[in-house]
Amino acid sequence: MVIFGYFYVKTSLLFLFAKYSIGVLLLLANVTLFAQDKIEVERTVSSSQVPSAARAWLHETYSQTPRLRWYLEKSSGETSYEAKLRHRGAWHSVEFGEDGVLQDIEIIVRMRDLPKAAHQGIVAYLDTTYIKHRIRKIQQQLTGSPEVVRAVVQGEPAEEVTYRYEIEFYGKNRQSKALWEGLFDGQGQLQERKRIILRPTDNLLY
Structure with a gap:
């Protein structure tokens, strides 16, 4: 026993x-x-609250764009400054770090305007991952040195710039439905995915 x-x-x-x-x-x-959730807090700020380095870079790059709005953004424990403006018929979001150094530029584009490889890769991912999906917004993301990115914005070709595509989309599968943010490379391959936390007043209608 x-x-x-x-x-x-x-x-x-x-x-x-x-x-x-x-x-x-x-x-x-x-x-x-x-x-992997994305909880973003954004509020408008005056230009005087923005690092001088960011204001100087923006003025030199977008010299013919007088109207813009500045935002202070807090996401995933990081703080950044973002300028939103319209340039050559497209909406640009220009993001800077707390030190005023350029991080990236995101330009709103349409699905049909994407390069063929990126378009096919993104569509294949959505169709094979979700039962239903609907794209909310597509942004072409430009990253590189501040000088090279400036050249691209001003219409000059530059091979040193990296192009990615940030897509907000509603996706539904057998487990759940949610609003997602997916970052894809130039070939349409998923690099990162975050679930966007909705406010109580938001609805998933799709």
Whole structure:
């Protein structure tokens, strides 16, 4: 009876340990998943609140664009400044770090305007991942040195600039439906995906 009791207690402890370990792993998995959520807070600011380096770069790059709005953005624990303006018939969002250094430019485009490879890759991802989907917004993202990005904005070709595509879309599969932000490379391959946290007043109508 003593031996039987010993094995019973040992087995029970092993079972509890295994159960606890699985619970911890599931918790860590959930934390990792939720870390991919995008919670963004944005508010307008005056130009005087923006780093001078950002204002100087923008003025030199968009010298013929007098009207713009500045925003302070907080997302994923990071702070940035964003200028939104219309340039040559398209909406540009120009993002700077807290130090005023250019991070990227995002230009709103249409699906039919994407390069063939990017278009096909993005469509293939959406069709194979979701039962239903609807694109909300597409932005062409330009990254590179501030000087090279300026040249592209001003109409000069530059091979050193990296082009990506940031897409906001509603996606529905068997588990859930949500609003997503996907970042795709120039070939339409998914690089990063974040779930956008909606306000209580937002609806997923699709």
